[in-house]
Amino acid sequence: MSGTGAPVRTQGPPDRQGTLKSLSRPGRGGWSLPALDVPEAPVPPGYARGAPAALPEVAERDLVAHYTRLSQLNYGVDTGVYPLGSCSMKYNPKVSESVAALPGFQRVHPHQPDHTVQGSLELMWRLERALCEITGMARATLQPPAGACGELTGLLIMRAHHTRAGDPRKRVVIPDSAHGTNPASVRLAGYQALPVPSDARGLVDVSALEKLVDEDVAGLMLTNPNTLGLFEEEIQRVTEVIHGVGGLVYYDGANLNAILGRCRPGDMGFDIVHINTHKTFATPHGGGGPGAGPVGVTEALVPFLPVPRVERADDGSFRLESAFPDTIGRMHGFLGNFAILVRAYAYVFLHGRDGLKEVAERSVLNANYLAQLVKGAFPLAVPDMPPMHEFVASARELKEQTGIRAMDVAKRVIDLGYHPSTVYFPLVVEEAMMVEPTETETQETLDAFADALLRAHREAHEDPDLLHQAPLTTPVRRLDEARAARHLALRW
Amino acid sequence: MRFAPHTEDDVARMLEAIGRSSIDQLFEQIPEPVRLDRPLELPEGVSEMEIVADLAALAARNRSADDLVCFAGGGAYDHYVPAVVWALAGRSEFYTSYTPYQPELSQGVLQALFEYQSMICDLTGLEVSNASLYDGATALAEAVNLARTTEGRDRVLVSAGVDRRYVETLRTYGRGAGYEPEVFDVVDGRGGEPQVGDDVACVIVQHPNAYGLLEPARDLFGLAHAGGARAIQVFDPLSLGVLAPPGDLRADIAVAEGQVLGNHLNHGGPYLGVIATRLDDVRRLPGRIVGETVDVDGRTGYVLTLQAREQHIRREKATSNICTNQTLMAVAATVYLGWLGPQGLEELGRRCASKAVYAAGRLAEIPGVEPLFGDAPFFKEFPLRLPRPAAEVRDALVERGYLAGVPLPDADGHALLVAVTERRTREEIDGLAMAMKEVLA
Numbered sequence: 001m002s003g004t005g006a007p008v009r010t011q012g013p014p015d016r017q018g019t020l021k022s023l024s025r026p027g028r029g030g031w032s033l034p035a036l037d038v039p040e041a042p043v044p045p046g047y048a049r050g051a052p053a054a055l056p057e058v059a060e061r062d063l064v065a066h067y068t069r070l071s072q073l074n075y076g077v078d079t080g081v082y083p084l085g086s087c088s089m090k091y092n093p094k095v096s097e098s099v100a101a102l103p104g105f106q107r108v109h110p111h112q113p114d115h116t117v118q119g120s121l122e123l124m125w126r127l128e129r130a131l132c133e134i135t136g137m138a139r140a141t142l143q144p145p146a147g148a149c150g151e152l153t154g155l156l157i158m159r160a161h162h163t164r165a166g167d168p169r170k171r172v173v174i175p176d177s178a179h180g181t182n183p184a185s186v187r188l189a190g191y192q193a194l195p196v197p198s199d200a201r202g203l204v205d206v207s208a209l210e211k212l213v214d215e216d217v218a219g220l221m222l223t224n225p226n227t228l229g230l231f232e233e234e235i236q237r238v239t240e241v242i243h244g245v246g247g248l249v250y251y252d253g254a255n256l257n258a259i260l261g262r263c264r265p266g267d268m269g270f271d272i273v274h275i276n277t278h279k280t281f282a283t284p285h286g287g288g289g290p291g292a293g294p295v296g297v298t299e300a301l302v303p304f305l306p307v308p309r310v311e312r313a314d315d316g317s318f319r320l321e322s323a324f325p326d327t328i329g330r331m332h333g334f335l336g337n338f339a340i341l342v343r344a345y346a347y348v349f350l351h352g353r354d355g356l357k358e359v360a361e362r363s364v365l366n367a368n369y370l371a372q373l374v375k376g377a378f379p380l381a382v383p384d385m386p387p388m389h390e391f392v393a394s395a396r397e398l399k400e401q402t403g404i405r406a407m408d409v410a411k412r413v414i415d416l417g418y419h420p421s422t423v424y425f426p427l428v429v430e431e432a433m434m435v436e437p438t439e440t441e442t443q444e445t446l447d448a449f450a451d452a453l454l455r456a457h458r459e460a461h462e463d464p465d466l467l468h469q470a471p472l473t474t475p476v477r478r479l480d481e482a483r484a485a486r487h488l489a490l491r492w
Numbered sequence: 493m494r495f496a497p498h499t500e501d502d503v504a505r506m507l508e509a510i511g512r513s514s515i516d517q518l519f520e521q522i523p524e525p526v527r528l529d530r531p532l533e534l535p536e537g538v539s540e541m542e543i544v545a546d547l548a549a550l551a552a553r554n555r556s557a558d559d560l561v562c563f564a565g566g567g568a569y570d571h572y573v574p575a576v577v578w579a580l581a582g583r584s585e586f587y588t589s590y591t592p593y594q595p596e597l598s599q600g601v602l603q604a605l606f607e608y609q610s611m612i613c614d615l616t617g618l619e620v621s622n623a624s625l626y627d628g629a630t631a632l633a634e635a636v637n638l639a640r641t642t643e644g645r646d647r648v649l650v651s652a653g654v655d656r657r658y659v660e661t662l663r664t665y666g667r668g669a670g671y672e673p674e675v676f677d678v679v680d681g682r683g684g685e686p687q688v689g690d691d692v693a694c695v696i697v698q699h700p701n702a703y704g705l706l707e708p709a710r711d712l713f714g715l716a717h718a719g720g721a722r723a724i725q726v727f728d729p730l731s732l733g734v735l736a737p738p739g740d741l742r743a744d745i746a747v748a749e750g751q752v753l754g755n756h757l758n759h760g761g762p763y764l765g766v767i768a769t770r771l772d773d774v775r776r777l778p779g780r781i782v783g784e785t786v787d788v789d790g791r792t793g794y795v796l797t798l799q800a801r802e803q804h805i806r807r808e809k810a811t812s813n814i815c816t817n818q819t820l821m822a823v824a825a826t827v828y829l830g831w832l833g834p835q836g837l838e839e840l841g842r843r844c845a846s847k848a849v850y851a852a853g854r855l856a857e858i859p860g861v862e863p864l865f866g867d868a869p870f871f872k873e874f875p876l877r878l879p880r881p882a883a884e885v886r887d888a889l890v891e892r893g894y895l896a897g898v899p900l901p902d903a904d905g906h907a908l909l910v911a912v913t914e915r916r917t918r919e920e921i922d923g924l925a926m927a928m929k930e931v932l933a
Contacts, residue, residue, distance in 0.1 A: 006597055008585075020607050020830050030576065031836025033843060037918040040842065041849035043734045044869035047706050050740065052834035053732060054614045060576055063830045067580040067604065067823075074600030076588035084590055091495050092588050095540045104551025107558045110760030111566050111898045113883070116890060119553030120759050133533050145626040145761060146816040148803070156668055184803035184813035188637075189668040193808045231521040261532050262519050268526045278816070282495075284584075286820030287601035288591040288780060289624070290762030306664070329664035333567060333629035333657050333749065334760025346547060350493045352537030362496035362503075364518045369506045386521065410594065419597055425804070439496040443506055474596035476793035484785035484797040488774065490620055491610035 003415035005473025007079050012069035020056045020066055021492045030060035073475045074287070075419050081445050083370075085390045085422040085434025086179065086227060088257050088279035090363075093350070096283065096343035105342055110334040114319045120338065121318035124310045127345045128294075134348075134356070135256070135273045136266020137296030141306045143336040148181040150274030150293025151221070151252065153306060155189035156328045157272060157297060158219050158248050160304040164326065165246075169218035172250075173242070175204055177227045177426040179254060191218055198428060202228040202382040206237050213241060219248040224268070225255045225388040227426040228381055229367065229434075239269030248272060248301075256280045257438075258364055258389035261357030271298050281344040292340040306331045362439035363389040366446060370437050373450035377457040381429040390436035392429050399431055404460035404467050406431040411470040411478065412459065416452040493540050557757060560890060561920045563851075565704070565873045565911025566898035567628065567655050568760065569752050571730065571840075572915050574831050577754040581824035591780070591816065595795045601819060602794035605782040608826040615732050615829070616746045617739020618768035623780040624822040625765025625814065628749030629661035632696065632726060634778045634812055635745045635767060636662060637669060639694035639722040641811075642776050646671055647692045651712070652678045653701030654726060681705050681865035681875065686712065688719025695719075698726035699741070703900075704848075704873025704909065705865065709741045717742070729753055729766065729825075731871050733834075733841030738768070745769045754828025755821050764821035775801060778812030780819075843914040844872035847921065851912045852876075854925040860932060864900075864907050873911040875900060878932070882908040885931055892927040 016023070043049075058066070075082070082089035100106070108117060128140045144150040155172065162169045171194040172186045183193035196212055199205040203226065220242045224232045232238060239249045251270040257280045265273045277283045277292040285291070297305060307327045308320040320335075351359060364387075371380060371391040378393035395406040410420035410433075422434040437446055459466050471477055498506075503515070512518060519527075538546070562570040581587070585600060592598030605623040612621035625631040636648055648666070650659055650673045662673040673696075678684045681703045686695045695716035699707040713723035725743035730752045738746035750764030751757070769777060775798060783797030803810040832840060852874045855861055860879030878885050882899035885908065889896040900907040912921065 008597055019603070019610070020826075021610065029833040029835050030831040031574075031833060031839070033836070033839055033914060034917075036843055036846060038846055038850035038921070041846040043845065044706060047735055047869065049732065049734055049736050049838075052838060053737070055611055055829055055832070055834045055837065057833045057835070058830060060831060063827065064576060064580065066830075067827055068583070070600035070603055071580070071583040071585040072600065073598075073603075074585040074589050075594075075597035076585045078584040078588045082590065084593070087590055089590055093495060095543060097582075099544060099547040099551075102548060102551040103558045104548075104554045104556055106756045106758055107556035108554050108759040109557055109562055109564045109570065109757050109895060110568050111564045112555065112560075112895060113887060113890065115887075116555035116560070116895075117759065119550035122553070123547075123550050130534055145630070145818075146814070148813040148815045149626065149630070152665075152668065152813060156664065159667065179815075180803035180805070180807045180810065181813050181815050183808035184806075184810040187808045187810075188665075188813050190670055233521055233523055236523065236526065259522070261528065263522050263526050263528050267528065276816075284587045284820075285590050285816070286587050286818075287589040287598070287823070288819030289626075289816040290818050290820060291816040328667060330629070330657060330660040331664060332761065333627045333655075333661065333763070337761040338759040339756075339762055342547065346543050349535065349546065350537055350540070350543050353532040353534040355494050355537035356532065356534070358494060358496060361515045361518070362498055365498070365503065365506055365515065368510045368512075368518060372510045386518070388518075388521075411596070414594065414596060420594060422593070442497045443502050471596050475599050476596055476787040476791050477789055479595050479787045479793045479795045480785045481795050481797065484783035484795050485800075487785075488771075488797070489784035490774070490781060490797075491606070491613045 003473060004417055006075055006414050006417055006419060008075050009072035010475050016065055016069055019492055020058060023058050023062050023066060024056035026057060028057040028059050030058060030063050080418060081441050081449055082419045083421045083435050083437045085436040086254055088436060088438055090282050090438035091440035092282050092284040093347065096346045099346050100339045100342045105339060118318055121310050123345055125312060125318055127341055130348050131275060131294055132296055134260065135296045136264030137273055138299040139302045139305060140294050140296035142294045142341055143306050143331045144293035144295060145332055145337045146289060146291040147274055147276040147293040148185060149331060150295045151181055151185035152188050153295045153331050154250050154272040154274055155185055157301055157304040159189055160328050161248060161301055162218050170216040172218050173212060173220040177428045179227060182221045182252060201385055202230050203232050204238055206234050209241050213245050215245050217245055217247045219250055221250040221252055223252040223254050225258050228392050229387040229390040230382060230385050231388055235268045254279060255389065258360055260360040262360050271301060277340055277344040281347040283340045283343040290337045290340055292337045304328050359439050366437045366439055366441060367391055370435060370446045370450060374453050377454055378433060390434060393433045393435065394429055395431040395433060398457060398460055402460045402464050404464055406433050408467040409456045412456040412467045413452050414471040415473045416455060418449055418452055493537060560893060560895040562895045563897050563910050563912060563924060564895045566909055567749055568757055569911055569913055570757060570915055571752050571913045573754055573756060576831055577824050577827045580827045581820060586823055587820055592796060599793060602782050604823045604826055606784060606794050608822045609782060611826060611829045612766055612768050615729060616768045617737040618746055619771040620774050621768040622777050623782055624818040625767055625779055626818060627763040627765045628747060629658045631747040631765030631767045632658050633661055633665040635724050635747045636694060638745060638773060638776050639724060642773060643693045643722060645691050645693035648673045648694055649686045649692055650675050650696045651684055653682055653703060653707060654696055654698040655702040681868055682707050686715055688715055688721050690720060692719055692721040694722040694724050696724045700728055700731055700871040703875045704870040706869045706871060713742045731841060733837035734845060750821065750825050753825035755824055762818055762821055764818050764825055776811050779814045779817055840914050844912060847916055848872045848874060848912040851910060851921045854921055855928060858929045858932060864903060872913060873909060876908050876910060877903050878906050878908055880932065881905045888931045889927055894924050894927055896924060
């Protein structure tokens with residue numbers, strides 16, 4: 001029995017396969033433009049294009065059929081549960097889409113003078129205040145267009161702080177379970193990554209940390225709850241150790257969803273915080289962006305924030321201000337991903353103080369409930385610590401018993417109708433399955449998803465070939481990734 | 493308004509199933525001293541109607557290109573976005589999906605990105621494109637990292653004709669990477685003579701440049717190559733229906749602000765960072781790359797490829813830290829370029845160029861107004877010298893319903909950069925000329 005499959009279309013109409021290029025015929029086109037109402041001016045000699053660009057030529061009708069078909073091959077949150085751990089793929093409110101499309105936001109040019117964009121600037125001001133309250137920071141920049149850019153922004157602020165004190169320092173401490181963007185950002189900021197091991201409970205090993213740090217350490221980056229979904233109970237000791245050598249502590253906001261209204265990075269001793277709006281505030285991820293990665297800092301670090309900043313005058317008007325001598329500069333061509341910030345604003349103020357707290361509570365409840373259902377088959381990486389908003393289970397035992405790996409389970413889950421969890425992350429857990437159901441799924445969905453995981457586990461013993469073969473119900477089956485990297489075909 | 497579906501019964505049942513007596517118990521790991529013992533200082537949540545009213549009131553306090561006739565450019569342009577673009581890119585199977593980690597469930601986004609990469613190569617005449625970066629300015633910063641690591645040289649020369657926001661972004665990124673961009677002068681708004689010593693990694697030229705002017709790009713890139721440096725071009729994708737593409741100009745790396753490809757003005761973002769280069773560079777290229785392959789049954793399919801470059805595999809040795817990029821904007825760009833095709837792209841370029849020439853002529857008829865740099869050739873944007881401070885004139889024209897352009901620091905602040913897209917009609921251009929004449933009278 002192959003299962004019914006995740007709800008994506010398996011194929012389009014037979015006359016519309018292939019790429020857009022394969023539908024192209026000379027002379028076709030979808031474009032329309034008004035007649036030229038001024039004299040035609042020739043391209044200045046020496047600058048003209050020779051042959052026209054080799055773009056596809058298709059009628060609008062075929063363009064629409066083609067991309068409609070492609071969309072139907074794709075699974076989104078609107079399709080069903082999307083329990084990718086560390087990604088917080090919760091429901092994206094439709095109202096956030098409609099307010100972001102208001103012409104008063106969508107049709108604003110970034111070079112308009114401040115007095116014509118008071119609505120945008122006030123929105124940014126209010127959002128900045130709200131994010132500072134949620135994280136316990138003094139001021140924030142909304143400019144970074146994604147979380148990883150937020151990391152670099154925060155690390156450049158760290159660097160500017162130490163440079164002003166006389167020495168930029170050399171290293172930034174990162175737990176071995178950290179997201180790969182952390183070490184990559186550390187290097188881009190001109191630092192070396194210094195890994196700190198986790199203890200048996202999956203938390204930062206504080207005594208190892210104490211031995212590791214010295215005055216070459218610029219700071220530490222930490223996700224809390226960490227990438228194992230566990231709260232760093234000794235967080236105050238961790239921040240004290242780093243502050244003890246004059247370092248700064250950076251909060252990676254990947255898992256902020258779990259603690260909204262329950263505790264704040266600022267109160268734990270963090271100096272710099274980034275937020276992934278698509279994770280915490282349900283801005284849609286777009287198949288890989290756009291995101292937004294606002295960064296909050298403590299009072300002492302405010303002078304280093306990127307420019308331009310939104311400032312409020314005594315008369316209540318708002319302006320963009322760049323005259324801050326200690327700023328690290330600009331992280332984006334304009335103001336960042338403004339239309340994403342509009343969506344984040346809508347989400348924050350729809351929920352308000354109690355609603356945000358409820359988000360955290362229900363996300364943790366859902367994760368614990370789902371973990372309870374599946375941990376018999378897939379033991380938790382850290383069995384004696386209750387998870388927060390996500391949990392890391394392992395298919396190691398299953399692999400030892402049956403040869404079936406986490407990836408096989410994931411592919412089987414697809415045949416059983418769902419998007420699987422993250423697999424093989426964090427790297428510190430063998431055969432990791434990182435599951436984050438988010439707060440917007442019902443108990444019934446969690447039950448059904450757990451049934452799919454348990455069924456795959458059972459089948460691994462009874463009919464392992466079913467898992468080796470999976471998926472059988474998708475538009476394509478397992479793809480040859482080695483071939484893709486060896487025989488590069490990156491364009492038509 | 494809330495989106496968590498739980499009833500009180502659900503919560504009670506689920507707590508019971510996990511052996512907990514209260515929600516608070518789920519948060520016991522958080523040490524007492526760091527728990528927040530008060531509600532967040534935020535308003536109570538509101539209904540959907542109320543948030544719509546709140547945001548509509550904020551939006552109403554903005555002017556926009558809907559009620560101001562937009563001649564502003566400077567890196568973002570009021571090109572027409574055909575209905576088809578967001579009817580397709582706005583399909584929720586695209587916009588509510590994640591980065592395609594499970595390719596069997598993500599063929600739609602993966603194939604669209606493969607088509608995007610293909611069209612960027614078609615457009616630029618270069619061999620390889622990635623699946624998007626954040627925006628034009630950060631794409632340039634990534635291009636510089638690429639040039640510096642592949643060349644093993646340090647210095648970065650930037651033409652004074654490159655958008656100053658891009659140079660500021662390079663300066664920020666350079667603080668971490670260990671370089672300071674060095675700006676070389678232009679002569680009458682273009683050209684210049686970069687001194688390309690053997691420690692120079694790259695020479696950056698924007699064409700059309702930040703004044704809108706056409707650069708002697710082949711010559712400048714020739715100087716870069718003679719010194720053994722990379723030639724990086726910042727280009728306007730919509731100029732390439734009429735202007736020679738970066739590949740023909742011998743640029744090694746081309747980057748662009750892709751907002752013009754079917755993306756709305758959005759007050760500055762989300763936009764689209766475009767980067768294209770030679771195939772030799774592909775293993776140093778930042779960001780996601782989609783490749784074509786086959787599945788176990790031999791069917792064609794698409795996957796993220798060359799992931800050994802990326803942060804989740806290589807960690808501190810990755811080519812970039814980028815993870816989330818601007819996929820949805822790239823999908824929009826793909827639909828837009830599919831709608832235009834080669835002929836539409838060319839017709840659109842002609843309209844922009846012809847209308848800009850017409851507008852420059854009309855505005856230069858105003859007493860005291862003249863081209864900032866004589867008869868230097870331009871594409872869709874041109875700089876004027878005004879008899880009064882440009883910001884003042886711009887503000888006065890806002891009162892008359894025009895966003896007349898972007899003030900430049902040149903000519904003691906008397907310079908205005910005016911952009912003309914295919915959307916601007918002769919009537920609107922004549923109207924701007926008349927209004928500016930009145931304002932300056």
